[in-house]
Amino acid sequence: MALLTENDIRKLFGEKVLMEKGEFFLEKDMILTPSARSYLADKNIIIRTDHLDGKNRYSKEDSIGKKEKVMQVEEQKEEIYETLFGITLHEKPEHMTHLRGNLLVFKDNGRIALRGAIDSLESEIILVQIAAQKEGSKKLVDDLEEIIRFIRSLLRSEITGDSISDFHLQGLEPKEIREQSYHPSKYFGVKHFLPTYKHGEMVAHLNKLRTLTRRTELIAFKAFKTEENKVERVDIIRAFNRLSSLFWIMMFKYITDKYKD
Known part of the structure; x- marks a missing residue:
């Protein structure tokens, strides 16, 4: 029985070949690790098992060749x-x-630092979700859950190199998030404010998430700034910028009772 990791799949079959075929034929003596399955899913590659019932389109020689390669990887102890x-x-x-x-890479690599910042931001959001649940604000819990899914997609994009497509958060596209955060009087009937203890615990929580998001944006900028002073992955940097603006919107919504069920 061969246990295939993500690295094994890359070595055995090659990313280009898998992307062209769009499918991966899993043999009876193969077991995929969670990371291997996640890799195939991220690349939109279908895991096929129907050939095990005699529907395999590959020849017997191809199948034997694959098994021999799997056995070689299994026997190879040195990574x-x-x-x-x-x-x-x-x-x-x-x-x-x-x-x-x-x-x-070394653990102080900029992209590793960015992954750590994203992880920290997510953990803080979960704590605020708990506080919102105690208040009985399901709308706020749901909005925060949507943000968690969004930053996880940003992390996945950073790892895979896939670009970030147009996104919507709380029903708003990026330009709408920027517009509403810049003009709260027009959309919420309140002016910009400097958060204080008088605004309450939840506003303080949301403001902390805003500042952590801004810090994550700056870490992303450092991670993708090249030695030639060019900036890569502007899509990720912009996404965190809009997310920090969204937390302003959430503070406006909270103080104007938009989160009351």
């Missing part, structure tokens, strides 16, 4: 890692971590 500075390693150092696949 090989690549680095950004061109050195191949046969053991993963504790001070390095995976950027993608078997490519290792």
Whole structure:
């Protein structure tokens, strides 16, 4: 029985080949790890098992060849890692971590710092969800849940390299988020304000999420700024910018009782 990881799939079949075929034929003696299944799902590659009932379109020779390759990977005990500075390693150092696949970077790499910031932001959102649930504000809990799903999609996009398509949060597209956060008097009947303790605990929670999102945006900027002073992944940076504006909108909604059920 062969246990296939994401790295095994990349080595055995190649991303380009899988993307062209759009499907992966799982043999009886193969087991996919969760990361391998996630990799195939992210690439919109269908896992096929119908060929096990005699419907396999590949020849017997192809099937045998695949099994031999799987056995070779299974027997290979030594893992090989690549680095950004061109050195191949046969053991993963504790001070390095995976950027993608078997490519290792130092743990202070900007993109690793960004992933940590996203993780921290998500954990804080969950705490605010708990506070909102205690208040009985299901609308606020749901809005925060939508944001959690959104930042997880940003993380997935950073890892896979896929661009971020147009998005909507709380029914608003990016330009609408910016417009409403800039002109609260027009949309909520209140002016911009400096948060204080007088606005209450929940406004303080939402304001903290806003500041954490801004900090994550700056970490993203540093991660994608090149040595030539060019900036990559502007889509991710802009997404965090709009998200910080959305937390302003949520504060306006809260103080004007829009979150009362």
